[in-house]
Amino acid sequence: MQDAQHWQQQAQHCYQQGDYRQAAQYYEQAIEAAPQEKAYYWQYGLMLLCAGEVAEAQTAWLMAMLEGNPQQVEQWNLELIRHLEEAAQYHTQQAQYSLAQTLRQQIQEINPTDINNLLHLLQLAIHHKTYTGSEIAEWEMPELLTATPSPSINFDLLLATLSQVLQYAPLSPSSLDFAQASLPHIPPQQTFSTLTVLVNAATEIGHFRRRSDIAAKLIEIALQLAPNNADLVNLLAQFYQNSEQYEKGIEKARQYTTLVESLPDRVFASLGLLRALMNTGGHWQEAFSHFQEHQTLLQSLIEHPPETLTTVQVSILYQAYFFAPYFQDTPQTNRYYHNQIAQLCQANAAQLHQELYDKFQQNHKDRHLSRKNKKKLKIGYISYCFKSHSVGWLARWLIQHHNREEFELYGYLITATEVEDDLTKWYIQQFDYLYQSKHFLQLAEAIHNDEIDILIELDSLTVDTTCRVISYQPAPLQITWLGWDASGVPTIDYYLADQYVLPENAEQYYQEKIIRLPQSYVAVDGFEVGVPTLRREDLNIEPDAVLFFSAQKGYKRHIDTIRLQLQIIKAVPTSYFIIKGVADAEQVKATFHQLAEEVGLDQNRLRFLDTDPTEMIHRANLSLMDVVLDTYPYNGATTTLETLWVGVPLVTQVGEQFSARNSYTMLMNAGVEEGIAWTDEEYIKWGIKLGTNAALRQQVTQKLRESRKTAPLWNGRQFTREVEQAYWQIWNKYLVDS
Template structure:
């Protein structure tokens, strides 16, 4: 218990009262204060303390009467002074209770302070803070207590307390309608902008990504920018949030402003990456995207040549995925991988520099039992209703628990209702619901003594990259989420005989581990009820329907032009276009191509996104043929198309991203539709568009493949992965 100082200049009765108060004997303490009042009725502090003793016994009415008795017959000025003294007595006890974590009593005392002085704003702030600690805060208190109005009236406010409460509120209930207004009213009292930014920025990141509410996050960042309008860190996040909210034009504009203000080479690289991201989502800006890509390549080469090894974590994080869009623009794995590998190596050198102690600690891990079950850790921000989540679930489901302990490490655990995320949490022996901090998650992986860590994200998430660079597990593997990251701390990259050519090892730093048949297999997909009908789209029932459903940055103009040539050459054909992108820009992009290739606008249909993945899969059935993208193929979309028994045309290249559909078709037993040149792509499109019998044969083969093909045998695929894990682990032990 916190000690209470007893003044030396007090009466014996008051001294006795204080002693009993300290011991929690409020009845005896009250008795002595009553004696003190009889002895010294003019000493008002006796009334304040007696009322407090009664209050602590639950006698609220009696406490109030005692305080009123002490104030009766006083002049206005005296009553004001006595009220200040009474509040001080109550506040001192409230603070003592707070240090003892006795929040309910502290809250009750502060409620009485509020009744005595309803506009004492600091007390109201403490009440809110206590409500949060007691888990009774609803957010409505900001309105009911009129706190916002009082703060706006420029009352005398404890700034440190104000910011503390702002942080507590925004962490407790960030989406409440009054939170933004509360943050806004705090602005006029902020003298140190960074203290305000340090509260709102992490909250905005959480709101945008974990809670998937980028609009709210945008509003918070814009508040911060009122204090520092040229803060590049704020502008970077703001641009990212706009892009996440599909407001590409605004995101591009902010990213360009950020680039113009960036002084260091690393900051320029990331600002350029954001510009590129916005442009890539809007195919109408493809030429500008290509120009920006060349500028980014030049910046990265300069950075690689400079080789800075004193970069702080925030800059390294942004650098990991700065080369992300290269494979979407060109199928040139030799060049793309060389740059990616060099950037990843530079990042790891910096990680080793600023996290030397941890890197050394993880490197010196002691293996206690070589014959135990192998501990496999799966690391990702996508263990949810995400493409990676839909595909990786079969491996997790079929894992042999007798041989392997399976751990799941969720990065930026999404605080939303997600049934698949909930399923994953239940499947792992242990699930760590992590945030966005690499060191926390890496330390947990190390403490859990994970033997083999599987990275499902690659460079799609910077936090994952930093964790892998720290190397918290002795064997580290990249699988599924993207191409390999190039991080030297990653030992293996999972592939198969088709998805990478034999010569690929020369441009990978990771050892390519080829599974015998396929690097991915699923047992199937849930199919919903279709919502698309040909008649609702004004498409004749006897028409040939082509479909392309991909994100904007996969729509390379050269491939889109080939698709237009197919539509032109197949009579009575229509082209359905769907996917996350700037919808206006996508329509402009395809309309222009149609005009250039002589295709009537009336043969194009632009579809809205479906309400769920299962409905999307059901709606694929409206298509006769699906046209894949190049140089970046579909992956989950390809699997869904093949599962629905729909013929697919894909163009095969050299890089991993240009061979995804190829390996999936081969592992489904289908070669019809595999094109090795642009000319073959068009030829297959025209042939399948005109040959209904061939389409039916392919559909029949795909339906039959469900019972025999490696692509649909997730259990066998799991055995192949487990065998790979055992061999990887044995190699490690043999070193």
């Protein structure tokens, strides 16, 4: 026996040194010295397994068990599994993951229902990036989780595995099955940590991977743990809306309003319900009524601001008055609320991270002298939209045409993934330096550490992360351009506009200083146009009919403008109205049919289309249309540019606010004044005139085609030079004033 123990000690020494074959030889000698000691057989096979001799290891174990009865064999299998488990844990600690995986695969062969071992195997497969998403179903893990008593499951291991599965393969149906099957094993004291895993995964899946349908299912699972959790209900409302489950979204948005108490949370809940109603494109009357209530809540918040706001409240309140321009063309009122709310958020944002804010301000002062006499500026661009998005399509020309001898370009992408799509890849190649993150503090630190001279944000109020970054003023000069309208955030210095898109008195109600570029506030060199997929016969429309067209999201379709559009269709014989956009299709149809009945228009003259698979196909199908009818008080922007680029006449109504003047400035900078209306009556008249006068339509189309050669709207290079000149002007002013 002493000889056997000697050989065992020698074997273990070799094992720890990684000499598995020599260790196996020592165990052979230990077996010869003590053949009755089964543990030596298990260790002998284990050494062979570690040496890569799988068949030999299995044969060694099998031979040791041949003489046993069923009860002994069962006991020996348990002993063998214990040895394999200890070895797997040891090799995992040693970061020898491939060997640990081999050992656990052997455990799986012996006991395929060992749920804890399967959890380890999932983690190892994810670590090796060999996980396909099918293993959960193949190993029947949901069924095993259901059948296994909770005390037998290592909960920490279960939760860690669930987190990794949702990060690595969040779109796999088996991931949802795994999450659902895990619920019964969650002890009450671990509810919060489990919710954190589910919510983090859902947020990334919904917001960054753009699969809100799967994100909604994850939150449905989370709600089983906390049915009345207000934050979960609110998230679910958002994901329902984003995945076009509109009525469910409204239901959850209503529920959320009943679960919150503080005034800031009531404001946000009210905004959520407003968003849910607006997104359908068909709940206009209720949305308008609720907007009045929402505005009253906001006024209360402004008059009675809380002493402190949480980080989450600060983030969400930036967008508290987001939908106002869709309801009313009252820029003085709208800007008042935007500015007041932004100031409230700013005060609390700085307070929440006072040291960071103070550090940035002090460093701007310290770096001031080193910034003088610079011949090359560091320009930072931050956005969530450097991808196939309206902002992404429009901003690319400025980035492409920048003078790299005078400007270093830094891109700050708000994203959780490395690459979004082909347009993201293009942007990544264009920037001299790139930083990607979804965390506002990380982004702010990166901008500050890069010593950016001028930071341009492209998202405005559409992305709360951008607002949070901007609020800490990581760059000494900060500008808003393109994304929506000015945010009102006090740390924004300038707002890029032009002579048309803002009226002359706009300076009175914007907190930002307005830079009016010489011609247009945006310009593109053009758009890629695909192959049309739509024909008149597909719509059951005769060849000589006049096709009016509108393609917008549901919340741009103000009910008063729809009435004007339908009056135009009624007044133009043999005309049809083609309606397309993201919204609740049935609600949109119901709204248009009801209003058509009110104005006496035959519903058969309305056609409703699904959105096109790509932007290029949408642009190609635009050429089928005769006249595009713009929305008001929120005009098209990218949709207007696309319309003008393919040469289709446009009718737009001009207002006072930025969003009611987008199409106006684009038409003027394309050299076309036909279709510009200043009143409801003019809007109708232009629609009828263009609809009934084919020669006039052809004249406008010809103008638009000729404009490609000379118009400022289609000259991205000239636009870039004008923007760069503005950058130098504000930079030199900053040096003088500082």
